[in-house]
Amino acid sequence: MHRGKVLVVDDDAGVHMLLTDVLSKHGYRIETARAAEQALEKYRGDTFDAVVSDVKMPGMDGTELLREIRAIDRDTAVILVTGYADLASARAAVKNGAFDYILKPFNLQELVREVDDAVAETRRHRDEREERERLEVLVEERAQDIEFQSSALRLEQERFHGILKSANFGLLVLNGDDDSVILINEQARRYLRPRDEQRPEFFDEPLQALFPAGIGERIAALVGAVKDNRQVCHLPSFTTDDGFILEMHSYPVMSGEALRATVVVVNDITERTKLEEQLLMSSKLAGIGQLAAGIAHEINNPIGFVASNTRTLGRYVHNLAELLGEYHKLKDVAGAGEACDAFVEKIEALERKLDVGYMLNDLESLVAENREGLDRVVTILRDLKNFSHVDNEAPQQISLNTIIEDALNLARNELKYKATVETDLGELPPLAGHPGQLSQVFINVLVNAANAIAEKGTIAITTRAADETIVVTVRDTGSGIRPEVLPRIFDPFYTTKQRGRGTGLGLSIALEIVQNHGGSISVESEEGRGTTFTLEFPVQKTAAHES
Amino acid sequence: MEQPSKPTVLIVDDEGNILRSLRRLFRGEPFHVFATTDPAEALSIVENTPVAVLVTDQRMPVLDGDHLVARVKALDPRVVCIRLTGYSDPEAPETELPREAVFRTITKPWSDEEITEAVHEALRLYAHAAAPTNLL
Numbered sequence: 001m002h003r004g005k006v007l008v009v010d011d012d013a014g015v016h017m018l019l020t021d022v023l024s025k026h027g028y029r030i031e032t033a034r035a036a037e038q039a040l041e042k043y044r045g046d047t048f049d050a051v052v053s054d055v056k057m058p059g060m061d062g063t064e065l066l067r068e069i070r071a072i073d074r075d076t077a078v079i080l081v082t083g084y085a086d087l088a089s090a091r092a093a094v095k096n097g098a099f100d101y102i103l104k105p106f107n108l109q110e111l112v113r114e115v116d117d118a119v120a121e122t123r124r125h126r127d128e129r130e131e132r133e134r135l136e137v138l139v140e141e142r143a144q145d146i147e148f149q150s151s152a153l154r155l156e157q158e159r160f161h162g163i164l165k166s167a168n169f170g171l172l173v174l175n176g177d178d179d180s181v182i183l184i185n186e187q188a189r190r191y192l193r194p195r196d197e198q199r200p201e202f203f204d205e206p207l208q209a210l211f212p213a214g215i216g217e218r219i220a221a222l223v224g225a226v227k228d229n230r231q232v233c234h235l236p237s238f239t240t241d242d243g244f245i246l247e248m249h250s251y252p253v254m255s256g257e258a259l260r261a262t263v264v265v266v267n268d269i270t271e272r273t274k275l276e277e278q279l280l281m282s283s284k285l286a287g288i289g290q291l292a293a294g295i296a297h298e299i300n301n302p303i304g305f306v307a308s309n310t311r312t313l314g315r316y317v318h319n320l321a322e323l324l325g326e327y328h329k330l331k332d333v334a335g336a337g338e339a340c341d342a343f344v345e346k347i348e349a350l351e352r353k354l355d356v357g358y359m360l361n362d363l364e365s366l367v368a369e370n371r372e373g374l375d376r377v378v379t380i381l382r383d384l385k386n387f388s389h390v391d392n393e394a395p396q397q398i399s400l401n402t403i404i405e406d407a408l409n410l411a412r413n414e415l416k417y418k419a420t421v422e423t424d425l426g427e428l429p430p431l432a433g434h435p436g437q438l439s440q441v442f443i444n445v446l447v448n449a450a451n452a453i454a455e456k457g458t459i460a461i462t463t464r465a466a467d468e469t470i471v472v473t474v475r476d477t478g479s480g481i482r483p484e485v486l487p488r489i490f491d492p493f494y495t496t497k498q499r500g501r502g503t504g505l506g507l508s509i510a511l512e513i514v515q516n517h518g519g520s521i522s523v524e525s526e527e528g529r530g531t532t533f534t535l536e537f538p539v540q541k542t543a544a545h546e547s
Numbered sequence: 548m549e550q551p552s553k554p555t556v557l558i559v560d561d562e563g564n565i566l567r568s569l570r571r572l573f574r575g576e577p578f579h580v581f582a583t584t585d586p587a588e589a590l591s592i593v594e595n596t597p598v599a600v601l602v603t604d605q606r607m608p609v610l611d612g613d614h615l616v617a618r619v620k621a622l623d624p625r626v627v628c629i630r631l632t633g634y635s636d637p638e639a640p641e642t643e644l645p646r647e648a649v650f651r652t653i654t655k656p657w658s659d660e661e662i663t664e665a666v667h668e669a670l671r672l673y674a675h676a677a678a679p680t681n682l683l
Contacts, residue, residue, distance in 0.1 A: 300633040300655035305568035307656050312571040378656045 003027035004049035004119040009039040009065065010081070011057045019052065022108050023115060036060035040068055048076055050099075050118040052111075055082040055090055063093045070097045075125040077118035081106075170266030172219070176252070176259035179207045179223055191244050191266050192219070215240065219264060222250035226262045230254065237269060245270040281490055282515060300381060307374040314367040321360050376503075383505040397430040400438070400470055400537070401463055407442035408461075411450070415459065418450045419476070424462040428470055429539050437513045444506040445474050445533050451497070452478025452531060468539045475532040481525040489523065554599035554670055558582040559589045559615060560631065561607040569602070572659055578670060586610040593622050599673040600666055605632035613644045620648055625676055627669040629662075631655060 006028045008019045016032040023030055031046070033039035036057055043051070051069060055062035062080050069078055077099035082090040090101035099118045102111060164171060170188030174181060184194065194210050207223065208216045218235055225233035230252050237247045247269050253261040331347060334340050351357075408421060415421060449459045457477035464471045481489060488494045490511045495504035514521050518538045525531040556578045558569050566582040573580050578599070583589050586609060592598065601619055605612035616628045630652045650672065651665050 296633055301562055301565060304656040305562075305564040308568040308572055308659055311659055312568075378658075381656060382654075 002029045003116075004122075005029045005031065005047070006115060006119070007031045007033065007039060007042060007046075007048045007051045007053075009033045009036060009051065009053035009057070009062070011035060011054065015054070015081075018106065019111070022112060026112050026115075028115065028119075036062070036065035036068070039065060043069060043072065049122045050115055051076060051078045052115065052118075053078060053080055055080050055086045055093070055101075063089055063096070063098075066093055066096065066098050075122055075129055077121040077125070079114055079118050169268075170264075172264040172266065173253075174207070174223055174262045174264065176261045179220075179262070181207075181210065182261060187268075188264075188266055191240065191242075191246055191268060193240075193242065212241070214238075218248060222248060222264055223262050226250045226252045227259060230259070237273070243270070244268055245273045281511065296381065296384065303374065303377055303381065307371075307378055310367060310370050310374055314364070314371060317363050317367055321364065324356075324360065380503045380505070383503050383509060395432040395434055398433055398435050398438070400428050400431050400472065401425040403435055403438045404442050404461060404463065404472070407439045407446060410439065411443050411446045414447045415450045418453045418455075419457050419459040422458060422460040424460070426462070426464045428463055428465045431470060431517075431537055431539060433517050433537075434513075438517070441510040441513050441535070442472075442474075444510045445535075448506055449474055449476035449478060449531070449533075452476050452480070454479060457530070465539070470537045470539055472535040472537075473532055474535075475530060477530040480527040480529055481523070481531055482527055486523065486525060490521075553577055553579050554673065555579045555581060555596060556600045556602065556666060556670075557589055557592055557598045558602045559586055559607070559612075560584065560604035562604075565604070565631075569662070572663065573666070576663070576666075578666070586615045589615065590618055590622065593619050593626065598623065598626050600627050600629065600669040602629045602631060602662075602666065605630055613649075616648055617644055625673065627673050629653060629665055629669055631657065631662075 003026065006023055008016055008023075008030055009032075010016060010019075011034055013034070020030040020032065031042055031048070033042055036053070037060060039051070039053065051065075053062045053065055060068075062082075066078050066080065069076065074097070078097070080090045080093050080098050080101040081104060082101050083104050087101075087103075090098070094101060099121055100114055102114055164183075164185040167185060167187060170191045171183070171185045172181065172188045172192065173183040181194075184192075192215050193212055195212065207220050210216065211219060218238070222233055222235055232249060232251045234249045235247070237245055239245050245268070247267045248264060250262055250264045252259050253263060331344055334344055404423070404425065408415070408423070446459065453459075453476060459477075460473075460475045462473050462475075485496060490507050491504075492508040493504040494508075497504075511521050514535055514537070520536050522534045522536075523531060524534070556573065558566055558580060559582075560566050560569075561584050563584055566584065570580055570582055581589075581592055581596075581598070583592070586603075586607060589601075589603075593601075598619075601616065603612045603615050607615075610618075612630050612632070616630070619626050619628065627650045628648060630649045631654075632652055633655050650669050653662055653665060
C-alpha cells in the first residue's frame with residue numbers, strides 16, 4: 001500500500017529523477033510530466049493526492065496550471081517549486097489556492113515534509129468534501145422528508161376538516177383558559193346558530209354573546225361543569241327555536257393538571273325522539289289491543305244479553321204501561337158495590353203511596369237511559385275490536401280511491417249537513433291491504449273532520465301517487481286543533497268531545513290500521529282555520545303486516 | 548194452497564242467559580225457536596227435526612261452533628248456519644271448515660236488528676234452496 005500518488009511537473013528531467021527517487025523511498029507513487037499541458041492531461045485521467053509543479057516552465061507556467069487544476073477540483077494540494085527570482089508570483093499563487101511553495105535548490109527533508117502535509121491536506125479536503133456532500137444529500141433527503149410530511153400534514157388536516165364537516169354531530173371546541181371558540185364545525189353552526197359568525201372577532205368574544213338565548217346559557221353551563229368536575233358532563237335534551245331536539249355533552253381536554261380545552265358535542269335527536277314517540281304510541285295501541293282481547297270475551301257475553309234484554313224490557317214496560325192504562329180506566333168505570341169501592345179505594349191509596357204516575361213516566365226513560373248507556377259500551381267494545389284485527393284474511397290488491405268513495409258513502413249521513421265534500425282523486429297504483437280496515441280509517445278521519453266543523457264547511461280529499469307512496473290528504477275548514485291537544489289526538493281514549501259522544505278511539509284505531517299497512521299519518525292544524533290529515537301508504541309492500 | 552208450517556231456528560250457546568235473551572228477541576217472529584246449551588242435544592234435534600237455521604256460539608267447551616257446524620252440515624247440508632262470536636275467539640284452526648259453510652258471522656255484543664235480519668235472510672236462503680224440491 002503506497003502513501004499516495006504524486007504528480008511531478010517539471011521541464012527538467014533531472015528533477016523528475018530526483019523527486020521520484022526521494023518520494024518513492026517514502027512510499028509515494030510518482031507520475032511525471034514535462035509540461036503543464038501534459039500534466040493536465042494526466043491529471044484529468046487520474047486521481048492524485050498531491051501535485052508538485054515547477055513555476056517556470058516553457059508554455060503554460062505553474063501558476064496557470066494551478067488555476068487549471070483548481071478549475072477541475074479544489075481538493076488536491078498543489079505545491080509550487082520556485083527559485084528566488086519567482087518568489088513573488090509563488091507567494092501570490094499560495095493566496096490563489098496553492099498549498100505551499102518550496103525553494104530550489106531542494107531541501108529534500110523539507111520536500112518530503114511538504115508532500116506529506118500536502119497529501120494530508122488533500123485527504124482532509126476530500127474527506128471534508130465527501131462529508132459535505134454526504135450532508136448535502138442528507139439535507140436534501142430531510143428536505144424531501146419534510147416536504148412529504150408537511151403534505152401529509154396538509155392531507156391529514158384536510159381529512160380532519162372533512163371528518164368534522166361530514167360528522168353528523170355538532171362539535172364546538174373552546175379554549176380552556178378563556179372559553180373562546182377554537183373550533184366549530186358546520187353541524188354545530190346549524191344547531192347552535194352562533195350570531196354573526198363571519199366577523200373576524202368571532203373567535204375572541206365571550207361565550208354568552210355568541211349564541212342565542214337558551215343555547216348560550218346551556219353551553220356556558222356545560223363549560224362550567226367541565227371546569228368544576230373535569231369529567232364528561234351531560235345536559236338534558238331540549239328543543240331549539242328552529243325545532244331541533246338536541247342533546248349536548250361536554251368533556252375536558254387535559255394537559256397534566258391544566259384544562260387545555262373543553263369539547264362540546266351536540267347530537268340531533270329530533271328524528272330519534274319522533275321514532276321513540278311513534279314506538280311508544282304503537283306499544284300503547286298494542287297494549288290496548290291485548291287488553292281488549294283479554295277482557296272482551298268476558299264482557300261481550302254479559303253485555304250481549306243485558307243489552308238485548310234491556311231492549312226487550314223496554315218493550316215489556318211499554319206494554320205494561322199500556323195495560324195499566326186500561327186497568328186505570330176500568331177502575332174509573334167500575335160499578336158501585338161495597339167490595340168494589342173498597343178495592344178502588346185500596347188501589348188509589350196504593351197508587352198514591354207508590355206515586356204510580358211518576359213511576360210509569362220515569363220507567364220508560366229509565367229503560368231508555370240504560371239502553372243508551374249499554375249502547376255506548378257496545379260501541380266501545382266494537383271499536384276495541386278493531387285493535388285485534390278480526391279480519392285475519394290475507395291482504396288484497398285494492399284501489400284506495402274506491403275505498404275512499406265507499407267510506408264517503410258510509411259516512412254520508414254524518415257529513416251531509418256539515419260539509420261540502422270536494423274530491424280530487426288522482427290515478428293510483430293498487431295497494432295491498434285490508435279493505436274493511438282501510439274503509440274504517442277513512443270513515444274515522446272523515447267523521448272527525450265533520451265533527452270539527454261547527455256550522456258548515458268544506459272537506460277536501462286528494463289522493464296522489466308519488467315515489468312508490470300513495471299520499472292521501474283530508475283537509476277540513478273546521479275549528480282546528482289547539483297546539484297543546486295536537487300531540488294527544490292519537491292517544492287511545494283521548495277525546496275532546498262531550499262525554500258519551502266519542503270513545504276517543506277513532507283516530508288511534510285509524511293510526512293503528514295505517515301503521516299495520518306500513519304507512520303513517522301526520523297532522524297539521526291551525527286553530528280557527530282547519531286541519532289537514534296526511535296519510536301515506538307505501539306501495540311496494542307485497543303484503544300488509546299481520547299481527 | 549197448503550200453509551207451510553213455521554220453520555225452525557236452533558240456537559246453541561253454552562251460556563243460558565244468551566239463549567233466554569235471544570228467545571225473548573225472537574218471540575213473535577214467524578219461526579220456531581229451539582235453544583240449548585248442549586251441542587249434543589243440538590245434534591239430536593237436527594237428526595230428528597228439520598232445522599232451517601242454526602245460530603251457534605263459537606267458543607264452547609266440548610264442541611266448538613265450527614265443529615258443531617261441520618257435524619250439523621254432515622247430518623243435513625241444507626241447514627243455514629250463523630256463527631255468533633266474541634271477536635277474540637280463535638278461528639278454530641283444526642277444523643278446515645269451508646268458508647261457505649257459515650252463512651254469516653255475528654260478533655258479540657250483537658245488535659238486535661243485525662241478528663234478526665241475519666236470521667230472516669238465512670230463512671229466505673233456506674226456503675229458496677228448498678223451493679225446487681217443493682215444485683216437484
